[in-house]
Amino acid sequence: MMASSPAFLADSRRFLFFTGKGGVGKTSLACASAVALARVGKSVLLVSTDPASNVAQVFGQVVGHEITPITGVAGLAAIEIDPQAAAAAYREKIIGPVRGLLPDAEIAAITEQLSGSCTTEVASFNEFTDLLADDSLTGAYDHIVFDTAPTGHTIRLLQLPGAWTSFLDAGQGDASCLGPMAGLDKARRTYAAALARLADPALTRLVLVARAQHSALTEAARTAGELSRVGISRQHLVLNALLPDPGPTGDPLAVAIHQREAACLADLPTALNLLPRTLIHMRPAAILGVGALKDLLTETAPRACASPVLPPMPRSLPGMDTLVDELVAADHGLILCMGKGGVGKSTIAAAIAVALAECGKQVHLSTTDPAARLDDVLAGTADAHLEVSRIDPQAATTAYREKVLATKGAALDDAGRARLREDLLSPCTEEVAVFREFSHLVSQARRQFVVIDTAPTGHTLLLLDATGSYHRDIVRNLGATKGVATPLMRLQDPALTKVVLVTLPEATPVQEASDLQDDLARAGITPWGWVVNQSLAATSTTDPLLAARAGAEAPHLDRVRELAARLAVVPLLASPPTGVTGLHSVIPQPV
Structure with missing residues (x-):
């Protein structure tokens, strides 16, 4: 039964985070939730850190890097944090002071260390930490709704020691994503305060958005477990864009999709089955405008309301x-x-x-x-x-950590080895470790x-x-x-x-x-x-x-x-x- 008043908005917490893989509808749901809260008299700030953010398109107005009131929705304002711009500024803050002092090769190496997804995630988190932890900036708002929450990956990064140990200097260390940590210039207590708010169920609710598809649900279950392990336990599952029952005489593809989605709902992964959940029906068009946002979180309209006029199909599609x-x-x-x-x-x-x-x-x-x-x-x-x-990524990572500790760690004192051991818990270590295994396969491609x-x-x-x-x-x-x-x-x-x-x-x-x-x-x-x-x-x-x-x-x-x-x-x-x-x-x- 579709909820006319979504459970994730009931007794809503001050901070509401929407997360999930790309294309599941996080932005639409975040915008609709912000509108719903504003319509009951709450003061709401909508924050987007999505690299493909279309908050401006959804509301039909310019929304940029400054807090902007949303036309036609009293009490609602929005801001879009550009992850790429944030990452560029973050890199420059670190590299600028040493440009001209270090050889070009060193500058290029540092730049690349700060060019991955880790840097983008940390830089984005650096941008909205103030919105999360500084009440002098956001105290006027009853609710702050985030489109795209920090992942468990980002949170684990921010929980690392933050010391840029000497074993990484001049390429002597092994690759990890500690590069982004070199530029964390805020006091660590500020990050601790932000992370504490994320993990506080009295303040924060995380909405995990997914589609009723086996692979998507497996991915969502992994995310749910990862976030739970870093202390974010107040989670709510939204299964978005479900196809309404087309009936026994419906289009064969529609019938098959509906049956497949029903089977997924009946066999949710354990990590998701334990979560409270909301089901949202598929809409025939993109969610654009305040009117569409108001309707998104209400009972689905009858299928007859969908236009019976079939749109022209795109030109020939190669298989x-x-x-x-x-x-x-x-x-x-x-x-x-x-x-x-x-x-x-x-x-x-x-x-x-x-x-x-x-x-x-x-x-x-x-x-x-x-x-x-x-x-x-x-x-x-x-x-x-x-x-x-x-x-096996886990086995490869374990072997890689042991090798680094046995080689690079051999010359370090106990404190240095302890930092190295924790540094190797960085999520990007797995990517590097897997590459070592992957490289053995590459040579086979010649035959x-x-x-x-x-x-x-x-x-x-x-x-x-x-x-x-x-x-x-x-x-x-x-x-x-x-x-x-x-x-x-x-x-x-x-x-x-x-x-x-x-x-x-x-x-x-x-x-x-x-x-x-x-x-x-x-x-x-x-x-x-x-x-x-x-x-x-x-x-x-x-x-x-x-x-x-x-x-x-x-x-x-x-x-x-x-x-x-x-x-x-x-x-x-x-x-x-x-x-x-x-x-x-x-x-x-x-x-």
């Missing part, structure tokens, strides 16, 4: 078979499927691997996904040409196809190049004419490596993939192609609600066309794409 036809022309190569969590990387990687194996190519399919989604996707698929493996689900980001590659010295030392010692090829050089070789970015046909996932493409460009890597997954525009649905949503994908597909050298679009499927039959629905077989 995955076009990409595979080009890949199969070679007899070896490295294929990296990259993208944010929940976009279907495992499915796309498995479909490509199975298609190549069925063409008689020798294929090694591997994953670094901690959820081991490949097992579910392959569902026992067997092929003599297909080898499947998994890099066969290697398809990897989840690959290192451009930031990780450059951080390793800057501080690990492996790439530079080999090139310097052996010389460029010796024919040596390091892992980074192989990843930069378009004849060997094909990076495939996977996204969804929605604003935030496309923006996140665009940011990832820019990140890879810094490492000299250009994505070979893009895959837009779970597209309604690529289906033949006649359901009015789904057809309206399909039409809304057009601007996002056009944006991907501008960014992508090659594009494939995978339709939203009626049946889960698992096993050989399911994967064949992702990549159509030749007739």
